[in-house]
Amino acid sequence: MSPGGSGPEQLEEIFEYRFTRLDPVMGDHIDPPSVAVYETLLTKGADGKPRPGLAAAWTVSDDGMSWRLRLRDGARFHSGAICDAHLVVEALELCRWADGLPRQVWYWDPVDSVRAVDDRTVEFRLLxxxxxxxxxxWGTHTAIVNPRTWRQLGSEFGAVTADGTGAYRLVEYSADSVIVELAGISTALALAGRPRRIRWRSMPDEAERVASLEEPEVSAVRAVPLSRVTPDDPIWRFDTQAENSQFYLALNFDAGFGDRGLRRALEAFIDREELADEALEGRGDARRSPIPVADEFADSYVDSSDRALSHAEARAELARLGFTPDDDGIAQRDGWRLEFECVTQNTDPFRSLAAVVERQLLRAGVRIHFTFHEPFADFYRAVEAGPPAFLSKWLWPDAMEAVMGFSRSDCIEPGGGNWQHANTPAVDETYDRFLRAEANDARAASALAQRAFMAEMPYLPLCSPTETLAVRRDVLGFGLEPRTLYPSYEQVTFAGGSTGLMMGAT
Structure with a gap:
């Protein structure tokens, strides 16, 4: 218990990856601690509607070209600096340009300018x-940092310290463990019985995560295998839901895969049901679709006119393109063999998926040599080197924005996520229509974009996993939330008072 005996001390959560530094601007990944340390201007409600975040209120002009957001009164960074509109704009510009990109980051494309109207009001002018x-x-990549601290610390920001406005401040960071504690500005949360400290431990090995369920100090465990989920467990509550993410195979257009017919022929040999059964314990989303079943626009796409080719049609297409079997059965054309490297992440799910994809495409006369890289920095550097192919997964609160960012032609790095150097203008046009659609036209615009994606194949969608979270039954207000990256930590309480534990840094 706390020295005064008045409340819980620590929530301890097991995470399936090693941690990257807590930097929304330049960090390699967004991990759960960032959700506790930083705030976004708006938050995403369970109904998909915006809710107040760092901004307490907002208005939209009659012509829809201006959004004004009023900051919460009294907002301060953990360093004590007042969080005013001028610093928020400076922080947003860091996120928008990633501190020096020649093109603004792709999810900023509707925005023309951002300015401080006064000390408490931020205005977005749109194109x-x-x-x-x-x-x-509400995107985690536009979480608000103190830009002055960010510039002062450079690459040490998010490791030595992290200056946000969230309920928790960073105490200790390493790739294996992160500890935060309630910030001085969060007295109300402490009085309400919230955990005074949160510790996350990295545990990439699945067997170790299962074993951690026996550790009395552990409060929650992410990515528990579905085979371990037992609804009547007396100690643990197991949350499961379709994850708003997607595994995909990207073929580099610059490595010979710019031909639409070739991509469609190879896609015909991807058996998504087999992928889900063997690599995802039979509990993944195996639909042939650009976006996962968890997303709000999932049911607006119907696999019809842009259907997959049969194996016979695919082999005929490969023959039309001039490919014939080599002596060992690998398809070749004028000395170009469909045998190539594919980089992917060195985790259990990716290794399982890679083994199945390798076997499936060998049926088409394609031999893939997978190389495995640690997430996330090592993997990203390997992808940026321009290999012929890579197997990856995006995890994003809003699937349409993820698909657009990772496939549209004008989002080739830097400034975007199109690492496969895709050039599909017909798809880009439908994305623009979606961004410009009024709210009541969004579903139709999404359907059009998804059909164009599947017809042109900027990359090959594979399947989407089911996410799991084990939470001790005495931990209240904490669990999976639909179409979000990670749960919020501000509503967590403990049944019966304190955990009685104090772990980690002091």
Whole structure:
């Protein structure tokens, strides 16, 4: 218990990856601690509607070209600096340009300018009316940092210290463990019985995560295998839901895969049901679709006119393109063999998926040599080197924005996520229509974009996993939330008072 005996001390959560530094601007990944340390201007409600975040209120002009957001009174960074509109704008510009990119980051595309109207008001001026601007404003990659601290610390920001406005401040960081504690500005949360400290431990090995369920100090465990989920467990509550993410195979257009017919022929040999059964314990989303079943626009796409080719049609297409079997059965054309490297992440799910994809494409006369890289920095550097292919997964609160960012032609790095150097203008046009669609037209615009994606194949979608979270039954107000990256930590309490534990740094 706390020295005064008045409340819980620590929530301890097991995470399936090693941690990257807590930097929304330049960090390699967004991990759960960032959700506790930083705030976004808006938050995403369970109904998909915007809710107050760092901004307490907002208005939209009649023509939809201006959004004004009023900051919460009394907001301060953990360093004690007042969080005013001028610093928020400076922080947003860091996120928008990633501190020096020649093109603004792709999810900022509707925005023309951002300015401080006064000390408490931030205005976004748009290039066109965009009903989906809140997707930008609640995105974790636009979380608000103190830009002055960010510039002062450089690459040490998010490791030595992290200066946000969230309920918790960073105490200790390493790739294996992160500890935060209630910030001085969060007295109300402490009085309400919230955990005074949260510790996350990295545990990439699945067997170790299962074993951690026996550790009395552990409060929650992410990515528990479905085979371990037992609804009547007396100690643990197991949350499961379709994850708003997607595994995909990206083929580098610059490595010979720019031909639409070739991509469609190879896609015909991807058996998504087999992938889900063997690599995802039979509990993944195996639909042939650009976006996962968890997303709000999932049911607006119907696999019809852009159906997959049969194996016979695919082999005929490969023959039309001039490919014939080599002596060992590998398809070749004028000395170019469909045998190539594919980089992916060195984790259990990716290794399982890679083994199945390798076997499936060998049926088409394609031999893939997988190389495995640690997430996330090592893997990203390997992808940026331009290999012929890579197997990856995006995890994003809003699937349409993820698909657009990781496939549209004008989002080739830097400034975007199109590492496969895709060039599909017909798809880009439908994305623009989606961004410009009024709210009541968004579903039709999404359906059009998804059909164009599947017809042109900027990358090959594979399957989407089911996410799991084990939470001790005495931990209240904490669990999986639909179409979000990670749960919020501000509503957590403990049944019966304190955990009685104090772990980690002091």
């Amino acid at each position: 066109f009316p965009c009903a989906r601007l809140p997707v930008l404003l």
